[in-house]
Amino acid sequence: MPVDGRPTRDRLIDAFESLLVSSGSRGATLDAVAAAADVSKGGLLYHFHSKDELVEGMLERLRVQGAADVEKMRTAPNGAVDFYLETSVDSGSDFDRALIATARIAQENDPRASSALADLREAWFAELREHTGDEALARTIQLIGDGLYFDDTTGLAADDALSHVRAVLSRLDVL
Amino acid sequence: MPVDGRPTRDRLIDAFESLLVSSGSRGATLDAVAAAADVSKGGLLYHFHSKDELVEGMLERLRVQGAADVEKMRTAPNGAVDFYLETSVDSGSDFDRALIATARIAQENDPRASSALADLREAWFAELREHTGDEALARTIQLIGDGLYFDDTTGLAADDALSHVRAVLSRLDVL
DNA sequence: GTCTATACTTCGATAGAC
DNA sequence: GTCTATCGAAGTATAGAC
Numbered sequence: 001m002p003v004d005g006r007p008t009r010d011r012l013i014d015a016f017e018s019l020l021v022s023s024g025s026r027g028a029t030l031d032a033v034a035a036a037a038d039v040s041k042g043g044l045l046y047h048f049h050s051k052d053e054l055v056e057g058m059l060e061r062l063r064v065q066g067a068a069d070v071e072k073m074r075t076a077p078n079g080a081v082d083f084y085l086e087t088s089v090d091s092g093s094d095f096d097r098a099l100i101a102t103a104r105i106a107q108e109n110d111p112r113a114s115s116a117l118a119d120l121r122e123a124w125f126a127e128l129r130e131h132t133g134d135e136a137l138a139r140t141i142q143l144i145g146d147g148l149y150f151d152d153t154t155g156l157a158a159d160d161a162l163s164h165v166r167a168v169l170s171r172l173d174v175l
Numbered sequence: 176m177p178v179d180g181r182p183t184r185d186r187l188i189d190a191f192e193s194l195l196v197s198s199g200s201r202g203a204t205l206d207a208v209a210a211a212a213d214v215s216k217g218g219l220l221y222h223f224h225s226k227d228e229l230v231e232g233m234l235e236r237l238r239v240q241g242a243a244d245v246e247k248m249r250t251a252p253n254g255a256v257d258f259y260l261e262t263s264v265d266s267g268s269d270f271d272r273a274l275i276a277t278a279r280i281a282q283e284n285d286p287r288a289s290s291a292l293a294d295l296r297e298a299w300f301a302e303l304r305e306h307t308g309d310e311a312l313a314r315t316i317q318l319i320g321d322g323l324y325f326d327d328t329t330g331l332a333a334d335d336a337l338s339h340v341r342a343v344l345s346r347l348d349v350l
Numbered sequence: 351g352t353c354t355a356t357a358c359t360t361c362g363a364t365a366g367a368c
Numbered sequence: 369g370t371c372t373a374t375c376g377a378a379g380t381a382t383a384g385a386c
Contacts, residue, residue, distance in 0.1 A: 040370065109199065114330045156293055
């Protein structure tokens with residue numbers, strides 16, 4: 001581990017995630033990941049013996065980040081709903097990047113990635129349901145969050161989307 | 176063109192889309208496409224000189240399908256909103272497949288695919304706005320549709336999602 | 351219009367030096 | 369812990385027979 005900056009292992013996962021987000025899984029080759037992390041391919045494969053292990057490492061980190069996010073949501077000063085919507089817009093945080101990257105892997109039909117995402121979504125939904133006391137409303141808010149997310153990751157985001165959502169939800173006495 | 180069934184060119188695009196949906200763009204290789212369409216790789220490359228041309232062909236077909244969909248939305252018996260939500264859930268139609276496949280390509284940072292999707296979304300939004308007479312509401316409904324879509328394509332769909340959305344929208348006097 | 355054969359490139363992974 | 373060298377498999381694309 002270098003004295004400056006993050007450990008190589010983390011830099012590799014960072015690079016992997018960034019490439020997945022920016023170029024999709026087709027662009028996230030071991031060569032590209034190693035280059036982006038300023039390590040040789042051999043160096044990469046010392047830390048992760050295969051591409052599969054690299055995915056595994058990313059998912060492990062996501063679970064830790066996810067647990068922290070759910071905790072923050074539970075105790076958010078402006079309430080869980082507001083926190084959820086706010087963080088559904090890609091802010092460029094490490095957690096956002098990890099989430100988008102994982103969605104890319106999930107779309108390649110990887111059950112581990114799908115299940116990691118499903119677990120997180122279940123936790124979010126539980127919070128939304130508890131804070132709204134309304135299953136249908138909680139489900140709808142979650143869908144809106146998913147939509148915000150999808151738009152962001154496909155380059156289709158409308159910048160006034162979030163304020164419009166707030167306006168509509170306030171009509172439902174949610175915000 | 177064989178007397179039975181679709182022309183080879185269409186069968187190739189069909190196969191390309193199906194592979195994109197089921198395995199992502201990593202699985203949609205020329206080999207796999209050719210095999211799925213029951214054609215040799217050479218046969219494929221007679222119709223499409225490169226993978227890029229195959230994408231081009233898919234997008235061309237999507238634009239035609241998209242124009243038809245917008246027209247159907249405009250004249251839908253139960254209204255544009257209902258039609259939009261109903262068709263946001265993957266029904267397995269050809270158009271759904273084309274849409275999901277195109278989203279996969281857009282995520283690989285392909286501006287042609289992104290712009291084709293953006294055009295379609297703009298048309299949908301225009302219809303939603305006209306039929307609701309409310310920009311914020313139209314935007315929110317579009318986000319819900321995006322969310323339904325995203326969940327379907329990531330294997331995260333909740334089967335009661337659509338009925339919950341209907342319940343909430345009826346509180347807003349939309350449905 | 352479709353096939354086989356083949357050239358070239360890139361990918362994932364191993365081996366072994368330092 | 370990191371590097372270079374190398375291998376086999378798979379990817380895109382071309383050439384030419386049928």
